[in-house]
Amino acid sequence: MGWEDVLPEEMSSRSDARRNRKRLLEAATHVLRAEPATATMQSIARRAALSQATAYRHFPSVEALVSAYHEDVITSLAEHGERSRKTGKELFEHQATRWVKLQNVHGPVIVRFWSQRGFLERLQSADVLTTLSGKAWDRALRGVLIELALPDALLSVARFLHNALFDPREIIDLTKTAGLPDEQVVRRLSDAFYGALRGWANSGA
16 A cells, blocks of 8 residues: 555554654653652653653553653664764764763663673674664674674674763763763763774684
8 A cells, every 4th residue: 555545544643653753762761860760750740741642642651651762762863863974083083972962862761771691692692772773783792893803703892892982871971970071071071982992803703
């Protein structure tokens, strides 16, 4: 069935559904930042000016809503990288700058439901968010390996080290607690990442 076979009321219904989903995700930003320990679907629906029943039609729980929210953030980062013609470290730092800025807005929501599983376990289980993260970062990570004259076989190591260093919780700690400007956070974490990659490679592991 092509788009020309869709009835006008069906198209309107789909448009309403997309709009309501977006409103719920935007409401989650405000509610979860304001009341991270007590936020409910009811409070998020209220902020979105939607009924609780409508909210539950889109998301069965707050956890499911935040997972979709996180997916949207990672997808926006992937699209940011795809639009860039930069390569190597320049592309990596282009993505890192965007990632740090995203944490200033979305980090408090994301970390509330940060996975308790280790990165390698999530990678091996083809976790949705970890797979999306690969789309957002792998081109940049491969470029860094090339620029550092390291083998592509270290891509999994690069993913692991990147995940550890660019954890949203640590970025928020550096920007909010330590008070570092975004550009310093990007510079220091990027240099630490390059050093960690070289150190891992030199260790022969």
